[in-house]
Amino acid sequence: MGTDSPVLRIIPIGGVGTFGMNSMVVEFGDDLIVVDAGIKIPQGNLPGVDQILPDFSYVIENSQRVKAVFLTHGHDDHIAALPYLIRYLDVPVYGTAFTIALARARIIDNYLNVDQAEPDLVQLLFGSTVKCGPFSVETVRMSHSIPDCAALSITTPLGTVLHTGDFRMETEPLDGYKTDLDRIRELGDSGILVLLADSTSAGKQGFLPAEKEVGKVLEEIIFQAPGRVFIATFASHIHRVQMVLAAAHRLGRKVVMEGRRMVQNCTLAEQLGYLVYPPNTVRQIEDLDEKEKGDVVFLTTGTQGEPLSALSRIVRDEHRKISIAKGDTVIFSSRIIPGNELSVGQIVNELFRRGVVVFTEDSAMVHVSGHSTGEEIKTVIEAARPEYFIPLHGEYPQLTANANLAREAGVGVDNIFILEPGNVLELSAGGAALARPVTAGRLLVDGDTVGDLDDNRRPG
Ligand SMILES: [Zn+2]
Ligand SMILES: [Zn+2]
Numbered sequence: 001m002g003t004d005s006p007v008l009r010i011i012p013i014g015g016v017g018t019f020g021m022n023s024m025v026v027e028f029g030d031d032l033i034v035v036d037a038g039i040k041i042p043q044g045n046l047p048g049v050d051q052i053l054p055d056f057s058y059v060i061e062n063s064q065r066v067k068a069v070f071l072t073h074g075h076d077d078h079i080a081a082l083p084y085l086i087r088y089l090d091v092p093v094y095g096t097a098f099t100i101a102l103a104r105a106r107i108i109d110n111y112l113n114v115d116q117a118e119p120d121l122v123q124l125l126f127g128s129t130v131k132c133g134p135f136s137v138e139t140v141r142m143s144h145s146i147p148d149c150a151a152l153s154i155t156t157p158l159g160t161v162l163h164t165g166d167f168r169m170e171t172e173p174l175d176g177y178k179t180d181l182d183r184i185r186e187l188g189d190s191g192i193l194v195l196l197a198d199s200t201s202a203g204k205q206g207f208l209p210a211e212k213e214v215g216k217v218l219e220e221i222i223f224q225a226p227g228r229v230f231i232a233t234f235a236s237h238i239h240r241v242q243m244v245l246a247a248a249h250r251l252g253r254k255v256v257m258e259g260r261r262m263v264q265n266c267t268l269a270e271q272l273g274y275l276v277y278p279p280n281t282v283r284q285i286e287d288l289d290e291k292e293k294g295d296v297v298f299l300t301t302g303t304q305g306e307p308l309s310a311l312s313r314i315v316r317d318e319h320r321k322i323s324i325a326k327g328d329t330v331i332f333s334s335r336i337i338p339g340n341e342l343s344v345g346q347i348v349n350e351l352f353r354r355g356v357v358v359f360t361e362d363s364a365m366v367h368v369s370g371h372s373t374g375e376e377i378k379t380v381i382e383a384a385r386p387e388y389f390i391p392l393h394g395e396y397p398q399l400t401a402n403a404n405l406a407r408e409a410g411v412g413v414d415n416i417f418i419l420e421p422g423n424v425l426e427l428s429a430g431g432a433a434l435a436r437p438v439t440a441g442r443l444l445v446d447g448d449t450v451g452d453l454d455d456n457r458r459p460g
Pocket of ligand 2: 073075144166
């Protein structure tokens with residue numbers, strides 16, 4: 001470090017080779033920034049483990065050199081490890097409005113000791129640029145399954161690194177904001193050294209339907225339903241929630257929100273003006289009369305069959321106020337995250353046993369992905385025209401599919417790098433090469449206890 005010709009180093013801490021734990025270091029000379037700090041939700045085979053964090057040893061050991069943390073968006077696989085990471089850092093955390101609101105809520109919920117100063121959370125507008133050390137970071141609007149998702153254009157003295165965050169190419173966004181392909185093209189005109197892109201659906205063909213199409217299907221199911229309707233969806237999918245609220249209002253039904261996260265996220269979205277609905281649409285179950293109770297729409301958490309979620313507790317008859325029975329309709333307006341098939345399957349099985357009508361992604365178009373298909377990703381790569389390409393956000397099949405897209409879009413085959421956590425890609429005027437890796441792996445969290453270093457830990 002500190003040599004005459006500093007190098008740019010890109011180090012994924014997590015988020016490659018697995019879904020979740022998205023975090024990356026961008027380093028130039030002696031300075032570094034962290035992009036995202038996410039968790040992975042543990043699956044059934046790790047009882048007693050609440051969360052899985054990436055091993056932040058490299059960031060923590062170099063905390064004096066860290067200039068800032070930037071967040072692309074507010075999904076847990078991008079922000080939920082932040083409450084842990086910021087214990088070790090005294091730097092600003094930047095993100096757009098909803099992202100910062102969710103990050104603050106997570107920090108208040110987790111880990112924050114009385115003697116720990118509140119971190120410096122800084123809200124950014126789209127198109128604004130933050131300068132810190134040798135980095136100049138611009139937020140670029142991207143469409144995704146949560147409001148306020150940003151790509152980050154990180155300019156360094158060696159060149160620009162564009163990190164897409166998670167994105168899709170929504171054609172009719174509910175909030176009117178499309179992925180800012182024009183800005184990406186402009187950045188491409190000026191020259192993008194490295195593009196890092198979301199690989200989640202890189203292997204999928206064609207184009208995604210508009211989110212509004214899901215809204216129409218949900219409204220039709222609610223309209224046809226003889227009784228109560230339970231809609232399980234991701235608590236951060238504010239546009240999905242918005243469509244359900246509008247549909248319920250049009251059909252003269254009341255909505256009850258169940259699940260702490262659902263209530264918390266919707267409250268934050270409402271405060272920012274991102275969730276708007278007529279008064280009296282959303283109610284508490286105890287305030288409804290018998291007619292209203294009979295055709296209420298519940299918006300609940302529990303899309304992945306999480307045992308403590310509202311829907312799971314209702315199905316196990318462990319909910320204080322709500323039970324479920326024949327005549328009810330349940331919609332899983334969500335994707336099953338790979339690994340959760342068993343827990344969701346058990347809930348679906350129990351619902352069918354009771355004579356409940358069930359809709360999932362397989363039986364009706366009640367969900368559309370927030371992640372671009374291959375064809376859509378290619379439009380972004382072609383707009384960016386990067387010299388180097390790194391696929392992010394996926395297991396190796398998805399990363400490989402994305403690498404193939406980059407090759408088709410004209411990126412040189414030797415300039416595409418499928419990385420593993422802890423890999424260090426060094427870029428300089430002379431080219432790009434892998435350097436000695438840094439420590440990476442997983443940390444298992446049980447309640448407030450962080451420990452049990454995973455055997456994936458590799459030497460520094
Ligand atoms: Zn993600
Ligand atoms: Zn996301």
